[in-house]
Amino acid sequence: MRLVDTHAHLDEESFDAERTEILQRAAQQGVVAIVTIGTLLSTSQRAVELAVRHREIFAAVGVHPNYVTQASDADWIAISRLAREQRVVGIGETGLDLYWKTVPLDLQREWFRRHLALSRELGKPVCIHCREAEEPVLEELRRAAAEGPLRGVMHSFAGSLETARECVGMGLSISFSGILTYKKSAALRELARQIPHDRLLVETDSPYLSPQPVRGKRNEPAHVRMTAETLAEVLGLDLEQVGELTTINANRLFALSLA
Numbered sequence: 001m002r003l004v005d006t007h008a009h010l011d012e013e014s015f016d017a018e019r020t021e022i023l024q025r026a027a028q029q030g031v032v033a034i035v036t037i038g039t040l041l042s043t044s045q046r047a048v049e050l051a052v053r054h055r056e057i058f059a060a061v062g063v064h065p066n067y068v069t070q071a072s073d074a075d076w077i078a079i080s081r082l083a084r085e086q087r088v089v090g091i092g093e094t095g096l097d098l099y100w101k102t103v104p105l106d107l108q109r110e111w112f113r114r115h116l117a118l119s120r121e122l123g124k125p126v127c128i129h130c131r132e133a134e135e136p137v138l139e140e141l142r143r144a145a146a147e148g149p150l151r152g153v154m155h156s157f158a159g160s161l162e163t164a165r166e167c168v169g170m171g172l173s174i175s176f177s178g179i180l181t182y183k184k185s186a187a188l189r190e191l192a193r194q195i196p197h198d199r200l201l202v203e204t205d206s207p208y209l210s211p212q213p214v215r216g217k218r219n220e221p222a223h224v225r226m227t228a229e230t231l232a233e234v235l236g237l238d239l240e241q242v243g244e245l246t247t248i249n250a251n252r253l254f255a256l257s258l259a
């Protein structure tokens with residue numbers, strides 16, 4: 001039984017005191033790889049450090065749309081350099097966020113485009129955050145897709161079926177987080193059935209978005225199994241089958257070189 005947590009924020013300070021235990025608990029649940037995601041230059045550097053130190057951890061580097069006002073052009077140059085390192089398997093987290101309304105959309109778009117261009121240049125997949133911004137995200141993706149198929153993932157997907165279909169059509173994968181397990185997410189579970197099996201991924205987004213059984217507690221990579229269980233129920237498959245399917249997909253997308 002294998003699982004990959006394709007999106008976690010392991011650099012978070014709240015993990016520092018018990019990182020060894022967290023990795024052990026993840027391994028006990030079958031988690032063979034974790035992609036830890038940067039949100040600024042500082043956390044991207046931390047992500048790479050963790051990936052260098054731990055065989056099962058891989059890094060993605062980028063600036064989260066909510067933090068682009070805190071990042072400089074020099075930071076971007078440093079991130080572009082970091083992105084070339086061997087342990088870096090993805091670009092992001094990037095995307096657009098109109099939920100918090102704290103960062104001008106034009107500036108978010110500009111940073112999103114930088115990430116999409118770097119992803120294409122390096123052939124490393126882009127990790128896309130989309131919160132209450134489906135139309136502008138699709139606009140940017142269509143623009144980028146005009147230059148060739150996209151490689152990446154819509155992380156913690158909670159959008160519409162139309163959006164999911166269009167993203168899949170442009171070459172992207174769809175990743176489900178603990179949101180899939182919530183009682184109110186019946187429409188999302190229905191949507192999951194419509195996604196081609198070779199584009200399905202699972203993630204925790206830990207320390208956020210704990211699945212239903214542990215909702216309200218801090219999330220961690222071991223809990224990706226709960227989301228995989230829900231996905232298995234939805235698809236009418238065994239947990240082991242969904243684990244294997246999503247692990248093969250993650251291994252291919254992020255080029256993790258899993259055996």
Ligand SMILES: [Zn+2]
Nearest residue numbers: 007037093205
């Ligand atoms: Zn994230």
